[in-house]
Amino acid sequence: MSRFQVRKVAVLGAGVMGAQIAAHLVNVNVPVLLFDLAASPKDGAGAAASSSKNLIVTKAVEGLKKLKPAPLGIAEGAAQIEPANYDEHLDKLGECDLIIEAIAERMDWKLELYKRIAPALAPHAIVASNTSGLSITKLSQVLPESIQPRFCGIHFFNPPRYMQLVELIATPSTEPQILDQLETFVTSTLGKSVVRALDTPNFIANRVGIAGMLATIKEAETYGLTYDVVDDLTGKKLGRAGSGTFRTADVVGLDTLSHVVKTLQDNLQADPFYPSFATPPALAQLIAQGALGQKTGAGFYKKVGKDILRLDPGKGESAEGRKEATYVPAGGKADAIVERMLKKAPAERLKLLRESTNPQAQFLWAILRDSFHYCAVHLADIAPTARDVDQAMRWGFGTSQGPFELWQQAGWTQVATWVKADIDAGKALSKAPLPAWVFDGPVAASEAVHTAEGSWNAKLGQFVAQRSLPVYERQLFRENVFGSGAVEALKSGTEEYKNAEIRVWTLDGEVLIASITAKLHLISPDVVEGLLKAVEIAQAKYKGLVIWSPDDVFSAGANLEALMPVFMKSGAKGIAPEEKKLQDAMLRIRYAGVPVVSALRGLALGGGCELAIYSAKRVAAMESYIGLVEVGVGLIPGGGGLAYIARRAAEMASFASSAGNANGDIFKFVTDGFTSAAMAKVGTSAIESRRLGYLLWSDVIVAHKDELLFVAMQQAKAMFDSGYRAPAKALIPVAGRSGIATIKVQLANMRDGGFISAHDFHISSLIADVVCGGEVDAGSLVTEEYLMALERKHFCGLLEHPKTQERIMGMLQTGKPVRN
Numbered sequence: 001m002s003r004f005q006v007r008k009v010a011v012l013g014a015g016v017m018g019a020q021i022a023a024h025l026v027n028v029n030v031p032v033l034l035f036d037l038a039a040s041p042k043d044g045a046g047a048a049a050s051s052s053k054n055l056i057v058t059k060a061v062e063g064l065k066k067l068k069p070a071p072l073g074i075a076e077g078a079a080q081i082e083p084a085n086y087d088e089h090l091d092k093l094g095e096c097d098l099i100i101e102a103i104a105e106r107m108d109w110k111l112e113l114y115k116r117i118a119p120a121l122a123p124h125a126i127v128a129s130n131t132s133g134l135s136i137t138k139l140s141q142v143l144p145e146s147i148q149p150r151f152c153g154i155h156f157f158n159p160p161r162y163m164q165l166v167e168l169i170a171t172p173s174t175e176p177q178i179l180d181q182l183e184t185f186v187t188s189t190l191g192k193s194v195v196r197a198l199d200t201p202n203f204i205a206n207r208v209g210i211a212g213m214l215a216t217i218k219e220a221e222t223y224g225l226t227y228d229v230v231d232d233l234t235g236k237k238l239g240r241a242g243s244g245t246f247r248t249a250d251v252v253g254l255d256t257l258s259h260v261v262k263t264l265q266d267n268l269q270a271d272p273f274y275p276s277f278a279t280p281p282a283l284a285q286l287i288a289q290g291a292l293g294q295k296t297g298a299g300f301y302k303k304v305g306k307d308i309l310r311l312d313p314g315k316g317e318s319a320e321g322r323k324e325a326t327y328v329p330a331g332g333k334a335d336a337i338v339e340r341m342l343k344k345a346p347a348e349r350l351k352l353l354r355e356s357t358n359p360q361a362q363f364l365w366a367i368l369r370d371s372f373h374y375c376a377v378h379l380a381d382i383a384p385t386a387r388d389v390d391q392a393m394r395w396g397f398g399t400s401q402g403p404f405e406l407w408q409q410a411g412w413t414q415v416a417t418w419v420k421a422d423i424d425a426g427k428a429l430s431k432a433p434l435p436a437w438v439f440d441g442p443v444a445a446s447e448a449v450h451t452a453e454g455s456w457n458a459k460l461g462q463f464v465a466q467r468s469l470p471v472y473e474r475q476l477f478r479e480n481v482f483g484s485g486a487v488e489a490l491k492s493g494t495e496e497y498k499n500a501e502i503r504v505w506t507l508d509g510e511v512l513i514a515s516i517t518a519k520l521h522l523i524s525p526d527v528v529e530g531l532l533k534a535v536e537i538a539q540a541k542y543k544g545l546v547i548w549s550p551d552d553v554f555s556a557g558a559n560l561e562a563l564m565p566v567f568m569k570s571g572a573k574g575i576a577p578e579e580k581k582l583q584d585a586m587l588r589i590r591y592a593g594v595p596v597v598s599a600l601r602g603l604a605l606g607g608g609c610e611l612a613i614y615s616a617k618r619v620a621a622m623e624s625y626i627g628l629v630e631v632g633v634g635l636i637p638g639g640g641g642l643a644y645i646a647r648r649a650a651e652m653a654s655f656a657s658s659a660g661n662a663n664g665d666i667f668k669f670v671t672d673g674f675t676s677a678a679m680a681k682v683g684t685s686a687i688e689s690r691r692l693g694y695l696l697w698s699d700v701i702v703a704h705k706d707e708l709l710f711v712a713m714q715q716a717k718a719m720f721d722s723g724y725r726a727p728a729k730a731l732i733p734v735a736g737r738s739g740i741a742t743i744k745v746q747l748a749n750m751r752d753g754g755f756i757s758a759h760d761f762h763i764s765s766l767i768a769d770v771v772c773g774g775e776v777d778a779g780s781l782v783t784e785e786y787l788m789a790l791e792r793k794h795f796c797g798l799l800e801h802p803k804t805q806e807r808i809m810g811m812l813q814t815g816k817p818v819r820n
């Protein structure tokens with residue numbers, strides 16, 4: 001069977017979405033052509049120069065480098081986007097296996113463009129539109145019949161690098177195989193999570209999410225709550241994105257929000273919830289005044305100096321009777337009693353909220369009821385199953401669970417009865433009754449929309465299993481919803497060893513897995529003990545060891561708090577042996593008889609970074625943030641991080657000279673590593689971490705976080721099967737005292753220029769001392785143990801320094817670095 005391959009992608013439209021989608025394609029190493037209209041002289045294009053016709057695209061690509069959060073893994077990636085315009089480069093479309101259209105949201109413009117590009121497409125190319133609200137079926141109808149089976153919707157969320165969800169939408173004529181191929185590409189190559197949506201206005205996530213947002217605004221008004229209180233109630237405390245409701249709106253942009261609301265208004269007149277889609281007056285007022293949220297500096301909130309103000313919608317009438325936005329200090333929070341209710345298990349939580357007379361509690365019950373009501377009434381029409389609704393909300397809106405999951409967890413029939421009572425009493429947003437399947441049939445009988453058999457399909461009236469495609473075999477613990485009976489990683493496999501902070505286990509009997517379970521996976525003496533145990537077991541019985549955990553952090557560093565009692569009792573002297581144990585563990589990992597593979601995702605800082613760099617190989621999710629950050633707490637890397645920098649410099653110098661390059665001078669290679677550690681640089685992506693030297697070119701970057709374990713296990717097995725031997729222990733040539741002196745001159749300039757403090761100078765000098773191998777002649781040969789002893793000496797010295805102690809205490813107490 002031939003394999004579907006995407007060798008090159010064309011993105012049409014270099015606006016907000018198109019440019020960022022192109023950036024993400026670069027991140028995952030897919031060649032991309034970015035098209036937009038040919039620029040005219042009024043856009044600044046010169047009349048003759050052909051390349052200037054790409055001006056709209058080249059400007060957009062420039063913009064990508066400055067955008068926050070960064071769409072590109074490294075800014076230089078922008079150069080890999082190939083600019084194009086429809087006047088000159090249509091023929092290049094023939095090189096592309098996938099075309100993603102992301103031009104302005106106008107049916108007539110999109111149709112016109114499709115007609116124009118159709119003759120240039122390769123016969124096998126898939127064509128997909130990123131429209132948020134237009135009918136995919138209508139869009140497909142202008143395409144030649146030969147293209148229609150290969151056309152569908154591909155709805156990314158903004159910002160596309162970071163948002164997990166992509167909705168794929170078929171038309172009646174889309175070939176099923178095409179959608180499977182696209183799902184495979186989007187999942188494994190782009191690293192996104194796919195929900196298949198039906199071709200209904202705004203698809204699933206925006207339909208449910210925006211209806212929910214409007215309901216929240218309306219209920220907040222009903223219960224007289226202010227925006228800051230609503231945001232506190234509807235953020236993390238409710239298991240939703242931390243920015244709550246109104247701050248999210250400000251971040252998205254109130255114009256964009258109003259645009260999506262307008263699609264609801266234009267397309268959903270028949271929706272029984274239609275009256276609740278009216279544009280909220282405060283939103284209309286803000287837009288009329290040009291207060292569009294974060295991008296204009298004011299929206300529901302406004303930052304004045306250091307103060308955050310919130311809109312006070314009741315106030316503000318100018319002398320001419322025109323409404324004007326007035327802002328008052330923000331900071332309103334949830335009542336303590338409501339906060340306590342939110343911490344209860346779902347069944348009790350919902351009961352307490354519903355029965356309470358506290359307006360905040362009533363508000364929360366009301367918005368949850370509205371979401372249950374809305375989702376139940378629309379399930380049959382908008383989504384293949386209840387699972388798709390829940391996953392769309394998790395991946396598209398960052399909620400910890402979807403509405404159906406919460407409803408089921410709180411007790412299906414009990415909650416349904418409460419919702420019905422509110423509908424009957426006229427308290428709900430619509431009089432539409434709950435559909436019959438809620439009370440009768442398999443859902444009511446099993447008290448569940450999600451079962452081990454599958455999730456409820458309201459149209460077919462049956463439970464439907466999760467889609468299985470070969471690509472999902474790469475996700476060993478595929479995300480599923482509450483009630484689906486999905487196995488939890490830390491409860492599966494065969495356990496070999498366990499203590500309070502680490503679990504050592506195997507899934508396949510071939511590769512051992514060490515999963516750190518401590519908070520933020522901080523490395524404590526227990527973790528070190530577990531890792532050593534894991535190496536021992538792996539050497540005896542397995543092909544390799546993978547360090548992996550099922551959550552979004554590799555390790556945020558060494559656990560300083562755990563060392564506090566030792567420090568209190570015996571000072572830095574007591575710490576030295578503990579630190580030596582950590583360094584010895586790193587060496588044990590590096591010289592283990594089987595390969596140790598670190599599977600990284602999220603933070604890998606300080607000791608976490610050291611664990612990774614002492615492994616035989618690293619497999620990193622694109623969203624990995626790796627760095628040696630000890631300087632932030634007034635310390636230096638003390639678990640072998642600096643010894644690694646010295647060793648890498650020597651290795652690179654040796655490669656350079658063996659390649660006949662005169663630049664075999666070690667010092668040249670030490671300075672980059674020195675700077676990364678002295679400035680506590682953290683890679684903002686796996687790609688950038690590679691640039692910093694914490695990942696090597698031979699390491700693997702994985703786009704989908706849930707494929708990490710699979711790939712890491714494959715790597716460990718392949719290394720073992722190819723005859724893995726631990727690296728030979730070798731002496732390391734160092735830059736020595738002349739290197740230290742050169743770095744110190746630069747540091748002194750920075751200190752004297754006021755760029756760094758005296759304590760920064762001190763810490764950086766100690767880092768220079770270790771990475772250059774101390775006061776020895778340039779080119780002297782030293783051991784790793786010698787470098788680690790230097791690390792230990794300076795680390796322990798710093799622990800006794802009052803300014804370092806101030807930094808550590810500040811970090812432990814406030815979580816923020818102290819500058820001193």
Ligand code: NAD
Pocket residue numbers: 013014015016017018036037056101102103104105106109110113130131132133155156157158256
């Ligand atoms: P945008 O306004 O930022 O960019 C639109 C681009 O289309 C511009 O570069 C413009 O030059 C080009 N364009 C305009 N008229 C054209 C025409 N007649 N022919 C060809 N090109 C033309 O828009 P955007 O926000 O990037 O949205 C693009 C698409 O993505 C829309 O369909 C939108 O619904 C969808 N979408 C947007 C978001 C979002 O958050 N902005 C999220 C998901 C999907």
